[in-house]
Amino acid sequence: xxxxxxxxxxxxxxxxxxxxxxxxxxxxxxxxxxxxxxxxxxxxxxxxxxxxxxxxxxxxxxxxxxxxxxxxxxxxxxxxxxxxxxxxxxxxxxxxxxxxxxxxxxxxxxxxxxxxxxxxxxxxxxxxxxxxxxxxxxxxxxxxxxxxxxxxxxxxxxxxxxxxxxxxxxxxxxxxxxxxxxxxxxxxxxxxxxxxxxxxxxxxxxxxxxxxxxxxxxxxxxxxxxxxxxxxxxxxxxxxxxxxxxxxxxxxxxxxxxxxxxxxxxxxxxxxxxxxxxxxxxxxxxxxxxxxxxxxxxxxxxxxxxxxxxxxxxxxxxxxxxxxx
Amino acid sequence: xxxxxxxxxxxxxxxxxxxxxxxxxxxxxxxxxxxxxxxxxxxxxxxxxxxxxxxxxxxxxxxxxxxxxxxxxxxxxxxxxxxxxxxxxxxxxxxxxxxxxxxxxxxxxxxxxxxxxxxxxxxxxxxxxxxxxxxxxxxxxxxxxxxxxxxxxxxxxxxxxxxxxxxxxxxxxxxxxxxxxxxxxxxxxxxxxxxxxxxxxxxxxxxxxxxxxxxxxxxxxxxxxxxxxxxxxxxxxxxxxxxxxxxxxxxxxxxxxxxxxxxxxxxxxxxxxxxxxxxxxxxxxxxxxxxxxxxxxxxxxxxxxxxxxxxxxxxxxxxxxxxxxxxxxxxxxxxxxxxxxxxxxxxxxxxxxxxxxxxxxxxxxxxxxxxxxxxxxxxxxxxxxxxxxxxxxxxxxxxxxxxxxxxxxxxxxxxxxxxxxxxxxxxxxxxxxxxxxxxxxxxxxxxxxxxxxxxxxxxxxxxxxxxxxxxxxxxxxxxxxxxxxxxxxxxxxxxxxxxxxxxxxxx
Numbered sequence: 140x141x142x143x144x145x146x147x148x149x150x151x152x153x154x155x156x157x158x159x160x161x162x163x164x165x166x167x168x169x170x171x172x173x174x175x176x177x178x179x180x181x182x183x184x185x186x187x188x189x190x191x192x193x194x195x196x197x198x199x200x201x202x203x204x205x206x207x208x209x210x211x212x213x214x215x216x217x218x219x220x221x222x223x224x225x226x227x228x229x230x231x232x233x234x235x236x237x238x239x240x241x242x243x244x245x246x247x248x249x250x251x252x253x254x255x256x257x258x259x260x261x262x263x264x265x266x267x268x269x270x271x272x273x274x275x276x277x278x279x280x281x282x283x284x285x286x287x288x289x290x291x292x293x294x295x296x297x298x299x300x301x302x303x304x305x306x307x308x309x310x311x312x313x314x315x316x317x318x319x320x321x322x323x324x325x326x327x328x329x330x331x332x333x334x335x336x337x338x339x340x341x342x343x344x345x346x347x348x349x350x351x352x353x354x355x356x357x358x359x360x361x362x363x364x365x366x367x368x369x370x371x372x373x374x375x376x377x378x379x380x381x382x383x384x385x386x387x388x389x390x391x392x393x394x395x396x397x398x399x400x401x402x403x404x405x406x407x408x409x410x411x412x413x414x415x416x417x418x419x420x421x422x423x424x425x426x427x428x429x430x431x432x433x434x435x436x437x438x439x440x441x442x443x444x445x446x447x448x449x450x451x452x453x454x455x456x457x458x459x460x461x462x463x464x
Numbered sequence: 465x466x467x468x469x470x471x472x473x474x475x476x477x478x479x480x481x482x483x484x485x486x487x488x489x490x491x492x493x494x495x496x497x498x499x500x501x502x503x504x505x506x507x508x509x510x511x512x513x514x515x516x517x518x519x520x521x522x523x524x525x526x527x528x529x530x531x532x533x534x535x536x537x538x539x540x541x542x543x544x545x546x547x548x549x550x551x552x553x554x555x556x557x558x559x560x561x562x563x564x565x566x567x568x569x570x571x572x573x574x575x576x577x578x579x580x581x582x583x584x585x586x587x588x589x590x591x592x593x594x595x596x597x598x599x600x601x602x603x604x605x606x607x608x609x610x611x612x613x614x615x616x617x618x619x620x621x622x623x624x625x626x627x628x629x630x631x632x633x634x635x636x637x638x639x640x641x642x643x644x645x646x647x648x649x650x651x652x653x654x655x656x657x658x659x660x661x662x663x664x665x666x667x668x669x670x671x672x673x674x675x676x677x678x679x680x681x682x683x684x685x686x687x688x689x690x691x692x693x694x695x696x697x698x699x700x701x702x703x704x705x706x707x708x709x710x711x712x713x714x715x716x717x718x719x720x721x722x723x724x725x726x727x728x729x730x731x732x733x734x735x736x737x738x739x740x741x742x743x744x745x746x747x748x749x750x751x752x753x754x755x756x757x758x759x760x761x762x763x764x765x766x767x768x769x770x771x772x773x774x775x776x777x778x779x780x781x782x783x784x785x786x787x788x789x790x791x792x793x794x795x796x797x798x799x800x801x802x803x804x805x806x807x808x809x810x811x812x813x814x815x816x817x818x819x820x821x822x823x824x825x826x827x828x829x830x831x832x833x834x835x836x837x838x839x840x841x842x843x844x845x846x847x848x849x850x851x852x853x854x855x856x857x858x859x860x861x862x863x864x865x866x867x868x869x870x871x872x873x874x875x876x877x878x879x880x881x882x883x884x885x886x887x888x889x890x891x892x893x894x895x896x897x898x899x900x901x902x903x904x905x906x907x908x909x910x911x912x913x914x915x916x917x918x919x920x921x922x923x924x925x926x927x928x929x930x931x932x933x934x935x936x937x938x939x940x941x942x943x944x945x946x947x948x949x950x951x952x953x954x955x956x957x958x959x960x961x962x963x964x965x966x967x968x969x970x971x
Contacts, residue, residue, distance in 0.1 A: 319573040319581075326559045326570055336557040337571025338542030454560070462521070 144285075148292035150409045156297060156367060158405025159304035160185065163359035164383035165390070165397045166311050167352035172392060173315065174348025175328040175341075176224050177457040179235035180216065181356055182380025183242030188213040188360025190246035193260040193371035194253065196267040202365050205267070206300075210357030216242065217353025225345045228459030239380075247373040260364075260371040269298035269366040300362035305398075307355070312394040324348055328453030331460040341460045356380075378436065385439040388450050407435050470533030472497045472629050472660035473518065473549070478527035480513055487513040489684040490527070495629070495677075500651055500661040502671040502692070505681035505704055511664045514681070515631050518662075519551045520544040531629075545571075550622030551631040556614050560607040564600050564617050565589065568624050588624050596623075596653045597646075611761075612643030619650065630654065631662045636670060638760065648674045666704070668697040669963070682706055720938065721750030724922050725771075725802070725891050730780035732766040739778070740766040742946035748891065753913065753923040755937030755954065759966055760928045763946035765807060768895045768926050772804035773797045774812070784891065798827060803884040807895030807926070809873065813880045816869035820859075821850030823868040824883050857882040858908065874898075874905020881912055892916060895926045910935060930962065942966055 164181045171178035191212035196205030216238050223234040247258045254260050274280060274295025281291045315321035324344050326334045331341040363379075364371045382404055390396035411431040418425050473495040480488040488510045495501045505511050517524045520538040528535055531547050538544050544551075558567050565585050574581035586602055593599040598616050606614060615635060622630055632651075636644040651661055651674060663675060671678050672692065680688045680703040688703045725748040732741035740763040748754050758764050769775035771782055773794040782790045784802055794804065806812035814823035825834065825846055834845035850864035859871070859878045868876060877897060884892060894913065898906040913923055913936055927933050933940055937954035942965040950965040952958065 317578055319576050319578060322566060322570060322573060322578060326562065329559045329561055330557070333557040333559050333567070333570060336541055336551070336553065338540060338545050339571050451561075 144288055144292075146413075148288060150406075150413050151289075151293040152296065153409035153412060154402060154405040155293065155305075156301060156405075157408045158401045159297075159301040160359040160362045160367070160379060161383050161386060161401040161404055162304040162308065162398060163300070163355050163362065164380055165386045165401055166307055166394065167355035167359070168384055168387045169311065169315075169392060169394065169397060170324070170348045170355070171352035172348075172387070172456045173328045173453055174324050174345045175331060175453060175455040175458065175460070176221070176345050176349050177231040177235065178220065178349065178352055179232055179384065180220055180238035180242075180380075181352070181383055182376055182378065183235075183239035184213040184216045184353060184356035185360040185363065185380050186239075186374070186376040187216055187242035187246050188357040189364035189375055190250060190260070190360075190371045191357075192361035193263065193364040193368075194250065196263050196365050197254070197261045197370075200265070200267050202263075202267055202269045202361075205365050206269075206358065206361040209361035210354050213357035213360060214350060214353035217349050217356070220353075221346045221349040224349070224459065225342050228461065231457050231459075243374065246371070250371060250373070258373040263365060263369045267365070268369055269300060269362075271296045271298055272302070298362070298366035300358055300366045303358060304362070308394050308398045315394065320347075325453070327460075328455055331455050335460070335462065345460075382435060382439055385443055388452075389442050391450050392453060404435050404438070407438060411435070469497065470530070471495055472532060473662075474530040474533075475514070475518070476528050476530070478514060478517060478524045478529070480517060480522075480524050486684050488517070488524070491681070491684075491686045493679055493686065494689075495660050495662055497628075497660050498655055498658045499676040500655050500663060500674055502663045502665060502675035502678035503681065504665055504668070504671055504678060504700060506666060509681040509704075510684040511681050512633065513684075515551065515633060515662070515664055518544070518549060519631065545625055548626055548628035549631065550625055550627035550629070552615065552618045552622060552633065552635060554633040554635075554637065556618050558606045558614060558617060561605060563603050563605055564609075564620075565602040567606055567617055568602075568621050570621075572625050585624060589620060592620055592623055595657075596650050598623075598650055610643075611638050612646065615639070615643075615647065616650075623654075627659070629660045629662065631664070633664045634666070635663070636665070636667065644670070668700050668704075671700060672697050680704055720752040721920060723747050724750050724785055725924065726781075726783040726786075727771060728781045728783070730767065730770060730782065731778040732763070732770040732775060733778050734766055740946050741770065741777075743780070744943070744946070744948055746941060746948065748922045748924050750890070750922050751917060751920045752938040753917050753925055753936050753954075755933040755940045756924070756926045756943055757930060757933045757937075757940050757962060757966055758928065758943035762943050764926045764928075764943050765895070767943070768804075768807065768893055768924075771924070772802070772806070772893050774804075774806075795827065798887070798889070801887075801890040802893070803887065803889035803891070804893045805877075805880055805884050805895065805897060807899070809876055809880065809899070810869075814868045814876060816867070818868050819865050820854070820868050820871065820879060821847045821864035824850040824853055824864070824879055826883070828883070828887070853879065853882045853886065857912075872901075872905070874901040874909070877901055877905065877909055878912075881909065885912070885916065889921070891922045891924065893924045893926075896928065897925070898927075898929065898932060906932075930959070930966075934959070934962075 164185055168178050168181050188209035192205035192209035195208035196202050220234050220238055223229040224231045250258045250260055274291050277291045277295055281287045315325060323334060323339055327341055327344045334341050363376060368375065386397060386400040386404060390400045411434050414426045414431050415428050416425050471494045475491060475493040478488050478491040491514055503511050516522060518529065520540045520543050523539065529538060536547055538547065559570065565582060568589060569581055569585045574584055589602050598620055600613055600616050600620065606617060635647060639647065655661055665671060675692045678690050678692050678700065679686055680700060682704060727744060727746045730741055730744045731739060734740045744767055756764050766775060770777040773792055776791055781788055784800055789797060789800065810816050814826060829841065834842050834849060836842040847864045851862065854862040854864065857878050859875050897909050901909065917923055925936055934957060939954055940952045940957055941948050942950045942962065944966065952962060
């Protein structure tokens with residue numbers, strides 16, 4: 140029993156930890172695409188936010204200042220995306236990819252210029268990182284057999300951004316399906332003409348959707364460099380923005396399925412981390428690390444191939460709104 | 465009928481110019497409460513522009529609008545809504561995956577949270593359903609509703625927003641006759657409640673049946689106002705087109721040649737799997753124009769698609785000169801001498817983003833006439849070819865390098881006709897040849913088709929415009945609900961009987 144728990148608890152804890160930025164990024168994409176703006180720039184926004192968070196935290200020594208900077212940096216990119224897609228009615232995919240390229244280059248270059256550590260930021264310690272928050276009353280809960288250890292080990296002990304990510308799922312569901320703003324935002328992604336005919340500004344709603352995505356990607360980026368990690372290094376988001384995009388599609392653009400899908404990806408990632416160096420039973424050689432690390436990406440391809448047909452994207456996503464006649 | 469109250473809507477000298485086109489030229493219109501007011505005119509007469517101005521889609525260049533006697537400015541649809549002016553668009557402005565109640569609430573949610581507003585909207589829907597017979601399930605998804613019900617949702621939306629003036633743009637174009645009757649019943653109930661209703665249409669039958677007053681537009685001008693009880697369909701028709709209608713232009717009887725195209729018991733399903741063509745048989749002879757008349761959505765689109773090779777039929781045979789051609793693709797059919805001018809010009813007829821000369825060789829792009837070494841296509845030869853086609857067929861402007869989308873509908877259609885007729889096919893399938901084409905263009909296109917028939921070729925014409933069917937066809941088949949329900953001779957077709965057949969009301 141104890142042995143099983145020893146194995147399972149760290150894996151589940153890691154699952155929540157690695158799923159958090161995915162959830163944040165997928166929810167970001169959810170808001171943008173529900174408003175009708177396709178956002179393939181999640182990756183770039185997250186990466187740039189991760190850099191901004193680590194750099195600011197390194198200089199100021201405050202993780203919270205880093206978070207603020209991350210949100211500002213990511214929102215600035217989101218604003219560019221909104222301007223290109225909504226105001227100029229440009230191609231949303233091209234704009235998103237441009238943001239990815241810009242963020243990858245700019246973050247590495249600025250890091251090199253400012254810190255001279257090969258594109259990395261200095262390691263963060265103490266208040267410059269988001270520390271794990273133990274579960275209140277952990278000592279007593281841990282006494283409860285089985286459940287207690289799961290609760291303390293899996294649910295407790297995460298940094299602030301992880302809890303924010305999970306709290307945002309019900310909040311997003313509430314905002315999108317129970318509020319006036321949500322109704323209008325979703326309508327914008329399906330038939331902006333109807334929104335316009337109802338006397339509501341399509342442009343304003345789409346700017347709002349894309350900017351919310353900016354803020355969420357900012358938190359996700361800060362989570363990666365100042366909570367999960369302890370510094371920024373180039374390309375550190377490693378395609379998570381695209382996995383989030385895949386999760387969004389598999390989840391059919393709905394918040395709760397986004398949670399489950401991201402947890403699934405997270406679990407795979409956590410198992411992959413755990414299996415590193417473990418010998419294959421009967422062969423005596425370790426699991427090839429690269430093959431394990433590739434698993435989430437392989438799963439993404441398989442899921443997308445199997446699910447895209449059934450997924451129904453917001454109908455107007457990707458189409459700039461032009462008033463008829 | 466005089467009323468002491470100021471009119472619900474009064475337009476004075478509304479003028480609107482698009483580039484060099486004068487869409488509205490000093491237009492006046494007075495609409496009273498408690499009346500149904502028809503605004504009629506042909507395509508491009510300026511009706512839609514006038515209504516768009518009333519609804520705040522764009523501003524007038526000059527002129528003024530008075531609502532209940534007060535001068536107002538309507539800058540956007542929110543302004544129009546505040547003044548109680550609501551519009552039921554020809555293409556519904558509904559969010560299809562949303563439920564009915566959500567569509568009704570959109571833009572008038574009554575608070576930041578939906579809970580309260582939804583309860584209110586439900587109550588209002590129930591009340592409106594009882595008051596006007598506008599019953600729709602508030603929890604049904606719009607995408608699951610038939611067209612008639614969707615239109616009711618649009619009307620409910622307008623009423624929920626407190627519409628006092630309701631503008632309906634060609635509301636019956638997509639309705640079955642039964643649905644249209646329901647609509648008229650609702651409109652009369654609304655009128656009796658004191659609402660002002662503006663009905664934009666080009667169908668004289670509807671105007672005579674349901675309106676109290678009627679205003680006629682032609683070429684951007686308001687040419688007449690009439691009490692419906694004091695006018696007739698004939699007078700209105702004349703006012704609309706500015707001359708006696710088409711009777712004189714009906715084709716002289718032809719002496720049709722041998723049978724060239726035969727369709728036997730054809731059955732076709734649409735993309736949703738619904739059987740749209742339910743056992744159609746017909747024969748087309750050389751030297752005749754066979755018109756397929758019918759209200760849109762009765763299977764004529766799928767029939768044309770199946771015969772032209774765009775859609776595989778479920779069962780049945782199509783024969784060309786006695787040889788079975790069922791299931792052959794469009795390219796093979798073209799080689800056999802069966803050409804097709806599709807209904808949807810911009811989706812199937814040409815590629816809007818392509819240059820005119822490229823659109824002019826679509827489907828014939830493999831022709832060795834413009835082949836260069838290594839099988840490359842010679843741009844110079846293609847351009848020269850298009851230039852000649854444009855010159856010979858009076859396509860304006862005659863600029864082969866201009867993007868296809870920048871030509872007017874009539875000129876696009878002339879180019880497509882020229883392309884398809886160039887190879888002198890024995891059979892020409894033509895769908896909605898003059899949809900969205902101005903009057904001058906219509907005449908030119910009709911003349912081309914008549915000339916084609918005189919040359920001994922066969923034309924299968926599918927059109928929802930009755931006037932077009934009457935002006936061109938030697939024989940008329942009426943399609944209703946996927947079946948041919950009647951055949952009439954073209955020259956002396958009884959319009960009333962044709963109308964009844966199209967409505968499925970006579971066997």
